[in-house]
Amino acid sequence: MKTLTINCSKQYEIAIGSGILYKAGRCISKVLPACKICIVSDENVRALYGGEQSAIYQSLLSAGFDVYEYTFTPGEDHKSLETAGEILDLLANSRFSREDALLALGGGVTGDLTGFAAATYMRGIRFVQIPTTLLACVDASVGGKTGVNLRAGKNLAGAFWQPELVLTDTDVFTTLTEDLWQDGLSEMVKAGMIGDPSLLRDLADGDIRTMTGDALTDLILKALAVKARIVEKDERETGVRRLLNFGHTAGHAIETCSGYEISHGRAVAAGMLIESAAAEHKGWASKGNAELLGNLLAKLGFDVSELLTQAGSIGAAVLAETAKGDKKAHGDTIILVYPMRPGLCKMHELPVDDLEDFFRSGL
Ligand SMILES: NC(=O)c1ccc[n+]([C@@H]2O[C@H](COP(=O)([O-])OP(=O)(O)OC[C@H]3O[C@@H](n4cnc5c(N)ncnc54)[C@H](O)[C@@H]3O)[C@@H](O)[C@H]2O)c1
Ligand SMILES: [Zn+2]
Structure with missing residues (x-):
């Protein structure tokens, strides 16, 4: 223990x-x-x-x-x-x-x-x-x-x-079940992208589904340590805790628009890809993170191209409209989280009216 x-x-x-x-x-x-x-x-x-x-x-x-x-x-x-x-x-x-x-x-x-x-x-x-x-x-x-x-x-x-x-x-x-593994895995990938690149390497190196003993415990502890550090700094989500929303602005919208057919984990996986690609497209971050994320998620068993096709068929306009109703939108702006590099994410306050264009550039 x-x-x-x-x-x-x-x-x-x-x-x-x-x-x-x-x-x-x-x-x-x-x-x-x-x-x-x-x-x-x-x-x-x-x-x-x-x-x-x-x-x-x-x-x-x-x-x-x-x-x-x-x-x-x-x-x-x-x-x-x-x-x-x-x-x-x-x-x-x-x-x-x-x-x-x-x-x-x-x-x-x-x-x-x-x-x-x-x-x-x-x-x-x-x-x-x-x-x-x-x-x-x-x-x-x-x-x-x-x-x-x-x-x-x-x-x-x-x-x-x-x-x-x-x-x-x-x-x-x-x-x-496989869906439940993927729900957890996408949050672990999120934790790695926000705060611990070694967690991403460990996830890629072995299949968590078959891990036991210290290997499994240590991997989980790494993900928990990222969340713990953030929560300790900002228990009430007035600042850095918002980093934990990486992938969730687009992700929640995808989950909702699919009528919950797309599980939370898959929707967040797609959300992380879309938000990363959009941030690269806007020039907020250098290129490479979306590709790295896509490769890792595919290795972890996510059907990346299917997910992006599903998100694309919902469309940027509907996703943006849905995300505006989310409680993460504060009045006229929404905080978006995107990776600068594995282990480091940043926040950007975007006018909600620009959200559709943001999603479109990530799709
Ligand atoms: N409080 C927070 O910070 C926070 C963060 C993330 C998500 N959430 C919330 O968590 C919820 C989603 O969590 P979840 O996916 O665990 O949902 P859940 O509790 O509904 O569990 C999903 C399904 O798995 C089954 N299940 C649970 N343990 C199992 C096991 N060991 N083996 C087989 N089946 C098992 C459950 O019966 C259920 O059918 C959402 O409501 C979300 O809002 C809260
Ligand atoms: Zn989540």
């Missing part, structure tokens, strides 16, 4: 390794005294890693916790105020106090939802994250952004609320 400490408004540890679900109770009892704890998971994750006979449930019982469970229907549609309300009602009906806690066992949907419930129940109780997707592990579980979707858009209601501890058992990745 290896650890990384996050130092923001709260200090907490991320622990990663094989078999952690069996030791989770003991690890959690170091940061939380025995209390009521409610494991939140979706039905898929509960079937795989939760339930009363599971390693996590039993290890919490052994450590003296009074364990409750809440299970919801999988999917982004259920990252909602309704689901959060059900969690809050369960806590209230089970007489959870401010000393009790929540535990998110699942992907980013579960983590965001559970964190939001933790941030709001009695004005804030403690929670632990156990991410089970690669994306949740390298991205969503760290940094304290929690929230739910509103009918008007994704993540429109939320709070910054940091966990007490993040535990990742790398054994849970054995059940990830």
Whole structure:
């Protein structure tokens, strides 16, 4: 097991390794005294890693916790105020106090939802994250952004609320589908482009899907270290944290316009390519990064030409119109992130009216 400490408004540890679900109770009892704890998971994750006979449930019982469970229907549609309300009602009906806690066992949907419930129940109780997707592990579980979707858009209601501890058992990745691997991989490529070129080399050198032990743990820690450094500098996203949006302006628009047919990871992969190519075309960065990214993504199993064709068929005008509705647009301008070289990205404030032209030059 290896650890990384996050130092923001709260200090907490991320622990990663094989078999952690069996030791989770003991690890959690170091940061939380025995209390009521409610494991939140979706039905898929509960079937795989939760339930009363599971390693996590039993290890919490052994450590003296009074364990409750809440299970919801999988999917982004259920990252909602309704689901959060059900969690809050369960806590209230089970007489959870401010000393009790929540535990998110699942992907980013579960983590965001559970964190939001933790941030709001009695004005804030403690929670632990156990991410089970690669994306949740390298991205969503760290940094304290929690929230739910509103009918008007994704993540429109939320709070910054940091966990007490993040535990990742790398054994849970054995059940990830190819789509789920690609969702995580594109965020790892993003992390490498923003802050660590050696992460990009490591990703290219071996297939993460077949890695185990320290090789896998170290690779994940590299991606986490990039996010940790940024979040520590700018917890509330008023400055450098916006670098984490690299690929996401075009990416979110592609995801939305495809009716979510194109997964988040693939859409962000296409978004990184488009934003890099456009920045090169505009002369903001020297040439080569888009090509390097394209080669790496292809090596990692992304169908790059298909992705760009799909984005092209949506078209720059529709993508720009969709991106303008995104909450990353601040009034008349939008911050775009682009690579200067692997490991170094910059931000550029662009008038929203120029977005269509920007996307067109990247497509
Ligand atoms: N808070 C943040 O900083 C942040 C950052 C990035 C993304 N997010 C959020 O994360 C969400 C996406 O995360 P996600 O892709 O993990 O979504 P998710 O939680 O819906 O998980 C995706 C699917 O994988 C299944 N699953 C989870 N673990 C599994 C496993 N080990 N094996 C097999 N199947 C498994 C789930 O049941 C679900 O069907 C979005 O809502 C996004 O907004 C948040
Ligand atoms: Zn993302």
